[in-house]
Amino acid sequence: MAFDPENKNIKKALQKNETEQPTDTQDKLVIPVFKDEEERTKNYTFSLQPSARKRLDGLAKEHNFKSASKFLNELIKNM
Numbered sequence: 001m002a003f004d005p006e007n008k009n010i011k012k013a014l015q016k017n018e019t020e021q022p023t024d025t026q027d028k029l030v031i032p033v034f035k036d037e038e039e040r041t042k043n044y045t046f047s048l049q050p051s052a053r054k055r056l057d058g059l060a061k062e063h064n065f066k067s068a069s070k071f072l073n074e075l076i077k078n079m
Helices: 008-019 050-062 068-077
Strands: none
Touching: 050 068
16 A cells, blocks of 8 residues: 555644644653742751752742742642
8 A cells, every 4th residue: 555645634644743742741840930838847858969059059049939948849849
């Protein structure tokens, strides 16, 4: 069976695939927006490399969070 370029169904299917963008957002990181919702927190201790902490502080400040821990908390909640 050969491909018939005049087949309208095949043309439609090919055009639809060319214009569709992948909508898989599962692998994309979404930066949270600052929301002033207060919830009780509990202290936890964990380690970061100094360069990662510097980057975390910068991202928190860039996105108007009061602290890196609030930014990290929102980032994890939105995953």
